Amino acid sequence: MKTYSAKRLSLYITVLLLISNFGFFLIQSKKDFGPIYSFIFVILFCALSYFLVLFILNRYINDKIKPIYKTIREVPISGKKGKFLEAISNTNISDVQKEVEEWAKNQTQEITRLKDLEKYRKEFVGNVSHELKTPIFNIQGYVLTLLEGGIDDPKINKLYLQRTEKSIDRMISIVEDLESITKLESGELKLNFVDFDIVKLTEDVFELDQMLANERNISLQFTTKTDKPIMVQADKKRIMEVMNNLVGNGIKYGKKKGFVKVGFYDLHETILIEVSDNGIGIDKADQYRVFERFYRVDKSRSREQGGTGLGLSIVKHIIEAHDQTINVKSAIDKGTTFTFTLQKAQA
Numbered sequence: 519m520k521t522y523s524a525k526r527l528s529l530y531i532t533v534l535l536l537i538s539n540f541g542f543f544l545i546q547s548k549k550d551f552g553p554i555y556s557f558i559f560v561i562l563f564c565a566l567s568y569f570l571v572l573f574i575l576n577r578y579i580n581d582k583i584k585p586i587y588k589t590i591r592e593v594p595i596s597g598k599k600g601k602f603l604e605a606i607s608n609t610n611i612s613d614v615q616k617e618v619e620e621w622a623k624n625q626t627q628e629i630t631r632l633k634d635l636e637k638y639r640k641e642f643v644g645n646v647s648h649e650l651k652t653p654i655f656n657i658q659g660y661v662l663t664l665l666e667g668g669i670d671d672p673k674i675n676k677l678y679l680q681r682t683e684k685s686i687d688r689m690i691s692i693v694e695d696l697e698s699i700t701k702l703e704s705g706e707l708k709l710n711f712v713d714f715d716i717v718k719l720t721e722d723v724f725e726l727d728q729m730l731a732n733e734r735n736i737s738l739q740f741t742t743k744t745d746k747p748i749m750v751q752a753d754k755k756r757i758m759e760v761m762n763n764l765v766g767n768g769i770k771y772g773k774k775k776g777f778v779k780v781g782f783y784d785l786h787e788t789i790l791i792e793v794s795d796n797g798i799g800i801d802k803a804d805q806y807r808v809f810e811r812f813y814r815v816d817k818s819r820s821r822e823q824g825g826t827g828l829g830l831s832i833v834k835h836i837i838e839a840h841d842q843t844i845n846v847k848s849a850i851d852k853g854t855t856f857t858f859t860l861q862k863a864q865a
Contacts, residue, residue: 526589531571544738624760650692653685660685695828702835709839713863714754715747716789720780723761727769735774738765741781741792748782749863750789758835761793763829764856767794771854786841789862794855808846 660678668674701707717740724738731738750757761780768778772795783790800808809830837844837858844858 531567564781612862645719650689654687656685657682692828695832698832699828699835702832702839709753711751712754713749713751716757716782716791716860717744717748717751719754719758720761721764723758726762727765730766731769731778734769734772735776736769736772736795737777738769739777739779739781741794744782748789750860751863752840753836756839760836761791761834763833767829768793768797768854771795772797784862785859786829787862788840788859790857790859792855792857794853796853799844799850799852800854802848802849805846805848809844824836 660682664675664678668678680827698707720740728738765778765780772778776796778795779794781792781794783792834844839858842859842861844856846854846856
């Protein structure tokens with residue numbers, strides 16, 4: 519729909535008045551005035567009509583538009599509060615329409631975002647409750663059994679106390695992981711950047727996970743073994759946590775007699791680290807959610823393997839805290855590959 523400014527509307531109205539009244543003044547000029555005076559009178563009349571119509575339209579537009587802007591101007595459009603006042607001063611209907619449409623679009627997007635956050639909050643609270651419920655109920659059952667006489671039975675008292683300890687350890691792990699994510703998101707957890715050899719760190723991770731890998735008959739390998747160190751600049755402790763999580767996941771969800779491989783690739787200013795396995799894989803529909811808190815592709819198998827369901831979420835936050843990115847590529851029954859980058863150490 520085409521819109522016009524107040525000045526253009528005033529001009530069109532004035533032209534209409536000129537056309538409609540020109541004949542009348544022409545007839546009257548023959549009776550009362552000369553042609554020249556009649557022409558001057560017509561011009562003055564048109565000019566007066568133009569400014570009068572312009573004044574009335576401006577007042578009308580301002581009276582109608584100002585209350586709208588007074589209502590919505592407190593919600594800035596992309597942080598530009600001055601656009602509202604500018605549109606009012608110009609009294610251009612098309613500008614006003616664009617501003618209001620943009621405001622409405624932004625409010626719709628904000629409402630959608632808030633709904634998504636509310637949905638995520640509900641899912642998160644439900645997931646936390648579910649993850650904590652199992653160890654709490656286990657602890658409750660073990661303690662009640664001991665209180666009802668099991669404490670005096672040497673066959674079960676030590677066993678149930680050990681199981682209680684495991685459930686408590688699981689709760690502590692969940693709370694600690696949640697605390698780590700919260701600190702990473704809020705920026706409270708400061709990273710300690712140092713130069714270190716990522717190849718040596720990976721070898722240390724392989725040593726830590728070797729026992730679990732042996733149990734599942736999975737080999738830990740380098741894609742391309744290098745004798746030279748590959749120096750990166752990052753928080754060594756946190757990257758150790760990242761590598762341990764990714765390699766550990768490859769072992770837990772890998773196929774027996776399978777492998778977990780780690781490769782390094784020089785991208786000029788950064789080093790690309792690739793952790794791959796030939797395990798069960800992740801369905802394409804689930805890949806975009808693997809970094810969500812408590813999200814499990816195979817919930818029953820995931821809990822059997824242990825873990826809090828927060829590992830990959832922590833990994834993502836750690837990498838993003840380094841101003842880098844992490845991605846996943848996977849296919850069912852073919853394996854999964856995680857890739858992320860780290861800043862190369864200064865020479």
